[in-house]
Amino acid sequence: MKKAILFMLISTASFSLMNAFIKYLEHIPGFQLVFFRAVTSFIFATTYLLKNNISILGNQRKLLSIRAIFGLISMSLFFFSFKYLPIGTAVSLRYVAPIFAAIFAVFLLKEKLKPIQFLFFFIAFAGVIILKGFNGNISNTGMLLVITASVFTGLVYVFIRKIGMRDHPVVVVNYFMFLSTVIGGIISLFIWIQPQGWDWVLLGSLGVFGYFGQVYMTKAFQAAATNRVAPIKYTEVIFTISIGVFWFQDDYSIWSFIGLFLIVGALIANTLVKKT
Numbered sequence: 001m002k003k004a005i006l007f008m009l010i011s012t013a014s015f016s017l018m019n020a021f022i023k024y025l026e027h028i029p030g031f032q033l034v035f036f037r038a039v040t041s042f043i044f045a046t047t048y049l050l051k052n053n054i055s056i057l058g059n060q061r062k063l064l065s066i067r068a069i070f071g072l073i074s075m076s077l078f079f080f081s082f083k084y085l086p087i088g089t090a091v092s093l094r095y096v097a098p099i100f101a102a103i104f105a106v107f108l109l110k111e112k113l114k115p116i117q118f119l120f121f122f123i124a125f126a127g128v129i130i131l132k133g134f135n136g137n138i139s140n141t142g143m144l145l146v147i148t149a150s151v152f153t154g155l156v157y158v159f160i161r162k163i164g165m166r167d168h169p170v171v172v173v174n175y176f177m178f179l180s181t182v183i184g185g186i187i188s189l190f191i192w193i194q195p196q197g198w199d200w201v202l203l204g205s206l207g208v209f210g211y212f213g214q215v216y217m218t219k220a221f222q223a224a225a226t227n228r229v230a231p232i233k234y235t236e237v238i239f240t241i242s243i244g245v246f247w248f249q250d251d252y253s254i255w256s257f258i259g260l261f262l263i264v265g266a267l268i269a270n271t272l273v274k275k276t
Helices: 002-024 030-051 061-081 087-094 097-108 115-133 140-166 169-191 198-223 226-247 254-274
Strands: none
Touching: 002 030, 002 087, 002 198, 002 226, 030 061, 030 169, 030 198, 061 087, 061 140, 061 169, 087 115, 087 140, 087 226, 087 254, 097 115, 097 140, 097 254, 115 254, 226 254
């Protein structure tokens, strides 16, 4: 269990740093960020598949392609929201994705929800309303972008579940990274802003931190039961808010913290209940 906790903390720290660099690079167009985030991970994933003689094309190409499309939309909208929201708020709001995933799973996977889960969903959405309603500094555009990103992330979760174990996890990631590299690269040709100095280093690091964040998250879930490891994932919110406060001088009111606490607390409780 200690190893699983360590792996998950490394994962959340990696994702938090990636998010911080994206926020710092907000002067770079969103699709350019998507390209740099994807291309390094694509290289890592492809190298792994070739080295281990795993088919790059996979077995369920239609499902893999749909998952990649939804993932690209989600990631792009999430990156765009950083221009309008504090990073801690954007990350916290994206964590409502499991709610949408649970709802989609009822219709697409014929799964059932426990009655107590509806209460947790209500509490989480109440947190979103409090976060927006009592904080005039929260951008409507930013909220719309990150909530829509969460909807598509929920669809990603459902399609990953539909893919199941019939395709290697790295194949799933590679489809996503390939599509993001191609689309992000093509669009970037028309909106390219020349990076300066440290911009190149930070852009190059996006895919590295993103890749290791995914790898160590996978290791954590392999090392211990999901219901014991998953709540640790939410430490990303703490890491990211801390970075936002100390690096970007983000300002949070007491109502902001109440809203964020309700969102994260309800989703942790949902994770624990769902796995029992």
